[in-house]
Amino acid sequence: MSIRDNAWQMASALSNKEISAVELANQHYEQINAVDKDVHAFLYLDKEGALAQAQEVDKKRASGEKLSPLAGVPLALKDVMTQKDVPTTCGSKILENWRPPYDSTVVTKLKEAGVIILGKTNMDEFAMGSSTENSAYGPTHNPWDLTRIPGGSGGGSSASLAAFEAPLAIGTDTGGSIRQPAAVTGTVGVKPTYGGVSRYGLVAFSSSLDQAGPCARTVLDAALLHQVIAGFDPKDSTSINQVVPDVVAAAKKLDIKGMKIGVVKQLAGEGYQKGVENKFNEAIAELVKLGAEIIEVSCPNFEYALAAYYLIAPSECSSNLARFDSIRFGLRVGDDGVKSAEEVMNLSRQAGFGREVKRRIILGTYALSSGYYDAYYGSAQKVRTLIKQDFDNAFAKCDVLVSPTAPTTAFKIGEKSNDPLAMYLNDIATIPVNMAGIGGMSLPCGLAEEDKLPVGFQIMSPAMKDDRMYLVGGALEAALLAKWGKPILDFAPKLAGSK
């Protein structure tokens, strides 16, 4: 048993009583102690809570109680999900020290399944960003190269997997925040169908786009976690009341003979790094070898996806973030007994929000204002409908669609932080999935020859057909593993102090 094992291997070692949940959690805390000073994946460690939880699982197992498959396996939780009495900052100063009085539905399900929550992971403030540099608590570093970004917004979750600080993590994906970090850290990340996983307790950035999902080092691990967190939640009106597709069986099937796989013409070419395109094409060749049929499809409206996204997401965020007014929770600045509530609110928001958050609030406030609504928000919604139509047309011909997850590999910390538009382009291939509410997965497909950094392969599946991306992802992963001879993370340089 090693912390480099996959989650399903840990699960079976636990169930065979080769290791206890407490020991497993402690091994991960040791690794965190050793490497997180360099990686900075975590914002908060709930060691006491996690060990108590682990003890509980061990006790239940000893008494012969039937446990959920992942019981006792540790997990890193993105700091945007509420966990009762555990600090939840969303990477923002405005929520520093806020301890929510309630569990998000995802956390409730994790606890019920006996998954051990080690701590909360770093992120771009309120999930706005693609590099985790927008965290108010400092950036997370990519375990492949500590001078590079781990992607974002969920850079902490993905980095924790790549640094073997946790075998599983929860991310949230509004425009690519699970998939792009997975791509640049050589890990797996899945954005389920919108409504597939409850948003209750996910601090909203953009309500119509946000979706929580599983992050792991393998497709099967992601599927096992997906199974735990997915399903209808009466507390989330947008949650889908349907049976969750059997993603675990799909991940194990490994047979994609005859499947029709569409390559999206618009998600390639200009702006895509050479090594990214090469690794993507090599993966396509593997899919052909596995008996899949490759079809080129055109989604002409994807061209407008980024622009429409940067109207919808900021509009919704301008309203969602209005509640941070210093009155009931969070940072309060300037309350000297003389200033009015409004002045204190303004000072608190000024001090509590970072530049990117303010930029998007201003953008969204403008886009929704009277006289501009139709031109901006209204048009963006129309684009959204067109993107859905593009997907519908493509899925009429194909079972899944594929593309590179991100146009480049991990860039240097600081390289794009003063150029928001260049930063936004990171999500060009992931955003259409959120706009249409369908499922998307990123898994590693190799190292770009020019920088030896991981490249992500994106698989997109129709709404509530999440099993399809697990099926294709599982088969591709197995083929690539056979080709490489070892997991991709074994090619990464060893972190100082790492086990």
Add this chain to the structure above:
Amino acid sequence: MSLNYDRALEIYEPTLGLEVHVELNTNSKMFCGCATEFGAQPNTQTCPVCLGLPGSLPVVNERAIESTILIGLALNCSIAPFSRFARKNYFYPDMPKNFQTSQYDEPICVNGFLDVEVETDDGNEIFRVEIERVHMEEDTGKSLHVGGATGRIHGADYSLLDYNRAGIPLVEIVTKIVPNTGKYAPAVARGYVAALRDILRSLKVSDVKMEQGSLRCDVNLSLSKKGSGELGTRSETKNVNSLRSVERAVTGEIIRHANRLQSGEKIVQETRHFLEESGQTRPGRSKEQAEDYRYFPEPDLVPVVPDAKWIEELRNSLPEKPAERRKRLQQAWSVPDKEMSAMVNAELLDTVEQTVLLGADPTKARSWWLGEISRIANDKSVAPTELITVKDVAQIIELIAKGELTDKLARQVVEGVIAKEGEPSEVIAKRGLKVVSDDSELMKAIEAAIAATPETAQKVRDGNIPAAGALIGAVMKSTGGQADAARVRELLLKHLGQ
């Protein structure tokens, strides 16, 4: 020279518009499971959702949708097969999310009407008030601004916030403009709110207590020069919280507008606050200062798509319209207009009807509830129905009809029931209030009275019938009021040869 009301209406024609907010009486809030009971300890009926905590999400209360559809149907509206919630964005300390979840361009009920009967110089006349929309939204919390002169947020030392009210379901009922009411504008406004209140009460969807704020009215008013055909600029008077205030607010605004217009000043489009003491209004926000609410569809909620069959079921379940019911009962009970109004105003129509349905005579039922029982209720500042049940009153009236109780005894029974001595039969037994109907018992009392005042008895024998009164009185006294006075008189006169 300033214009008075009558002069103002010789020159100008008023146009009304009314917006009524109604708190629904659902057990739980609009978007969460919190209780809605009025008057609980501050901030005890809250949860992450209605406090707007990060991560929380709303879920629509189905019961609130049902109530709103019932209101729409009762107001002759069409029910939208597809409607949506929207966010109305603005900052205010007692609004947890800093947006109100409301309905905007896709309300659930549209295009209805309500007929309002108003007393005019030519008898009662019907004014049809057209309804533009009925929509759902959530209430805000309540602020209490402490210190400072005005009780407003500006100048206050600090403010206390109670979020118990935050998220209580509200229904907003908006009329189209109501033209051609002339000098009856105040009466139409009042009559509309009263008729609406009756409908809401009959639907049992709201407490409709204006004094507790569960029904609040905003009055829009504009004046146009008679014959000009052009609408004037309107003012919107907020939170007018009694029927009388509605009437006064309209009257006051007519006079204010007329005088401004007459002296060449413009009417500013603004919201105004009604001042209960003076009946005047003071300015609030002007249109220039008005906020841009940045409405957009609420992404956390799915559209409301009520099943057509369900709507028909609700339509079939509508109760009799209050105005029709009132006419029917007035006729059946032969009640004069004035008494009918008294009964309605005292909110005792239902109670009286229930009493009658248990077999009581309508006139008796009315006089007991509006007389003796209301009098005691007033003294105790409670509702009459909190003192005594319909069943008890009906039983007492029945005993009177059977001759087992006199009115005087009945009053004592009522008193006993109110004092929680038990049901009428128990009070009668405990207090020994039975009418003495045994003639031999009565004869003993009569003989004793005659023996006590033989001169009076002689007068009666001599044909001075009115003198019998003193003897009857003595008998009633000696029997503790439990004798039937008519029977005593009959026996006495016979005994004395009359």
